Amino acid sequence: MTIKAVFFDFFNTLVDYDPPRERLQVAACREFGIEIEPQAMRQALSGGDQLYYQEIARLPESKRSAMEKMDLYARYEAKVLQEVGVEVSDEEALKIMAKFGALMRQLGAKFVLFDDVEPALAQLKGRGLTLGLITNFDRDLPPICDELGLSSYLDFLVTSLAVGAVKPDPAIFNAALERAGVNASEAMHVGDQYHSDVLGARNAGISPLLIDRDDLHPEISDCPRIRSLEEVVGYL
Template identity: 35%
Template sequence: MKFNTVFFDFYNTLATFYPPKEEIQKLSAKKFGLNVTKEGIIKGYLKADEWMSKEIAKKPIRKLSPQDKLSFFTHYETLILREDHPNIDKNLASKIWNNIYAYPTRFKLFDDVKNCLEELKNDKIQIGILSNIEINSSKLLESLNINHLIDFMVTSSEVGKTKPAPEIFIKALNLAKTSPKKTVHIGDQIESDIYGAKNVRIEAILIDRQNLHTNYKESLKINTLNNLKNVLSKI
């Protein structure tokens, strides 16, 4: 294998919310008399997350004023709900988002993650996480019981830039003491993960767990982390 380091995105690559975000959306929408479908919510999240990736690259959420943050997430929620309700009222979307925001959630690893990380560690591959989430990385990794499998985690709040900005990838490369040609980055966002990695000449792999990017051909695409070691050995 030509790689000695693997970078992972965190949210929707290694972990997701529990209870599932689709379930929370349905419960919150129903509270306000709105019926939504799982399929519509999944497609809505795809569009909303793509929009968010582009927006936070311009200005991180932490730098938004309270009013701008409310407007940001109102639009985000509107994009999610539009798949089922094209003419969704923004005031209603805002109320639904506020209800979702107050809903108790936690991060949960996808079922294929621990085995994948253990296989990489057994092969002495360095593992880093690069994320735009603003959270205490040490506590997060401990809560998921993967701190012993991760060499480092770089967050946008630490660097002051969000993916796809090169700074977050460069810091990770420096921590790993490796080069782009010996590194691969795996993430679920085309804008922040794939373009961000490629811009600093890191090999990029899109993980598309729900097979939403059916026509994607810009880089290698996988649907699971199972057998990742074999995938990497063939690149």
Template identity: 45%
Template sequence: MYCGTRIRIGGTFIVVKAVFFDFYNTLAYFWPLVEDIQISACDKFGIKVSKDGIGNGYVLADTFFNLENSRLALSRRSSSELSDFFARYEQIILRGAGVGVDLEKARSIWKLISMNPKRFKLFDDVLTCLEELKAKNYIVGIISNINLKMNSIMKELGLQSYVNFCVTSQDVGAEKPSPVIFAAALKLSGVTPVQAVYIGDQYHSDVEGARNMNMLPVLIDRQEQHSDIVDCTKIKSLTEVPGLIYKWPCS
């Protein structure tokens, strides 16, 4: 039997029974670090960038990525459209790092970057958070726009014993913030939207997507790069999640 945390939203008491997570940049990141890959690739083109600058660039570029992906999913774009998209994506990354390049140079840099082998690594706070949620018998799920089969990734990262299910855009043919992918997770969990907390690192696809489904959204902002966002709960570490759920403030 699943336990739940009783909280009050708008004068009505509800019970949180499920906690859903985004995957990339919430639970896991690429290794080698994307910042290091960018620095190495740019160096081959005679471009000097800093790790902090590239980090700032990814904040801008990932916002662009999620807005564009919700407009027209990358999985539905042609190879030439994808090439144009990632050239623009790389251009935004470098602009955020203080470097201006034309689209063709950005395309060449991204092509080099995309050839670099990468794997996923968990953030250090993930297992501590999941262990506590499991001990309290919360339903735990992953909702991700990742266009990959997650079974082997979950096994490699040791997540299978902590996560009840994973729903991806590849599984349901819809990308966050579409309600379709959130609805699929809710169906698997057997809870209502107001009984679910959703945690992700992107405002548009994660916070707005969850909020539009009447779920409780939480933005994880590890590097405190979203000081402009003030209309949702924010955390810096997943170790804050269990305590946040247990002591969710009344509103």
């Protein structure tokens, strides 16, 4: 079946933070006497992200109490540090997370597009494909996409907040299929998370592509794995 629509995850697929998260996490940890190399931290953040996305798939952050959110943040930070062999208490994890948040605000961290995004989207758009966004990100995305220049490429946005379901729930993917006006066999989804993006898309009957820019997941072999969004066109 010919692919007529391509869906994308948002964070770590189309956008990153500037300054990068790993740099701010390294700085936050240093405040507490913990020294970690940026590249090791980048890989550790990937492990933390997996925990976070699996947790919000079980119970969305918007439905958690303040105490449950604090527990999630502590577990996230502890998982990140465990990935580099550092054990901390929940209290220490929350202090590091708070310092990380303070640094983000202090340095004006903002979303930026990865370098491959605009060339890849322009190429796909030029082929007449419908392009959409599927994300568990719960902030108001339209103005962010406008500011980043994504709106001129994307035909629609599907958010977990609007649908009431988070990836990997098939409901959020089905909402995207409905917006695109295509069957599942005519769609492809690109994302950086195996559990929420790859398995979620596959369970909805959509062909998945795992974007793994830093080659952090060589063990994954049951789906195509790409290093750049400019490779997407080769899988149509």
